[in-house]
Amino acid sequence: MTETLPATSAPLEGIPTNPDVPMRMLAKERFTSREFLAAERDRLWSRVWQMACRVEDVPNPGDFFEYRIHRQSILIVRQGDGGLKGLYNACRHKGRQLVNGSGTVSEFRCPNHAWTYDLDGSLKFVLSPDEFPCTADYTLGQVRVETWGGFVFVNLDPDAPSLLEYLRPVTDNLAPYGFESMGMTLAVTIRMPCNWKVALDPFIEAYHTAGTHPQLLTGIDDVNSTYELFGLHSRMINPLYVSSPRIGEITEEAIFEATIEQLEGIGFKGLSELELPPGMSSADFFADMTRSMAEASGIDLSGLSRDQLTDIHCWLLFPNLCLQATATETLGWRVRPDGDNPDSCLLDQYILKPMEPDRVTSLKRDFYEDWRSYDCGLVLSQDYENLCNTQDGLYQLGFEGVLTASEQEKRIAHLHDVIDRFLAGKSWAQITAG
């Protein structure tokens, strides 16, 4: 079946390309075909490490959190010894789901015939056991669970490399932010009417900034944003507190005032009194301000490099977790397919901030059927408007395929390249070798 799947690239006859960094065309069926989505389900999602929740979602023994991907329902369960287990949410008797959502239990008792399991999934009670003489090993199906940075990841593939091996070298680069010392201040899930890979776009390229968010160009440099590939993963760095060359050369004062206005727009108070000292750059000013605000709050930013202090570092942890890290907070997006519908996805949005341990707590995930009923702010509403107006376009007979800019959108092409390694059924050695 592999050979019938839509290829990543199609030749671009008549379109000039730079042979060193070729522009690419992605077959539109990669975003619209049920067969392609099914292939991703069977060969991609069944093998990758995927973020299921945060450790604070299951702080105490007996706490569980249900993670769903396609039809799979996996329970992340805190054990009596403090460890974590991943259990398939299906009673071994008839397949009845044991629990849903999140909560706390002392055991998992099937609501149907009362079969009962320990927190580690081992079967401890069967009604009329004499009628089931061979159920001794009927523990709940086990799923691999590992953690990094306070995130709980699951992997359905028993042969997958360890999470840290899978994420390397991302973890080294992200270590200074201290994700394990952060807590969520926002966690919502939005149903978005587009393919899951379409929904990743705004978080992995800055090429759309001028068209979609021109108001940001006074304080962010889209042109000199950088794009790097790290094995399966990738990173974009957007310089902040500098202006885009697209709007012409402007003054530091203009950048400074635009930044103040944007900060006030997202709720910061008392900034209008601030003045940019003569000769100082806005970037230096806000780096100092960030440092002193963090110190006043007892937050240690000493491990961050100068560009980590001022710029946005946007990581894609393959295949679907975007972490947009700044010195003071990280915005996270996780995108999952929505069942077997290629035209829909579930977009989870998070905000993570450094936090005292006793303030870190699980957040209820608010669900929005329509992103417009959720106050996501001007910038994200501009992105989401694009997302919900793209999927139909992919189906147009006059639309040939998805083009990716050779440099500014190379992370998108890379994402599809890595997906193809999984769809081709390559071994882990082949996948990680590229």
Add this chain to the structure above:
Amino acid sequence: MTGTRDDPVRAPTRVRVEPIGIDLDVRPDETVMAAALRVGLTWPTLCHGKAECAVCALKVVDGLPGAVERGERERDALRRYKGITDQQRPEVRLACQLRVTAPLVVRKPGVRRAGTG
């Protein structure tokens, strides 16, 4: 200069641009940004006058009644790119759309004499 004492309708209107501290004579048939470009200033913009980016937005700091009301294109751009709806923040205007009938003072950091820092 096209206006004269004898032709008050066509007289230009004085607009002071801060913080650069330049007085512009804005003609009746032109916008503030067009007047600035005409005398050799650079004005931050992406779309160059089409009301499609809001990068040129300025604040009227004095003389707001002298500013001609926002037209549909300006209102649309301010809503899309600044999150400003019709009744909000009347002092925020797009320089590329703003016409004036009486003197006013505007603030737009980033306006420069061409070729200067």
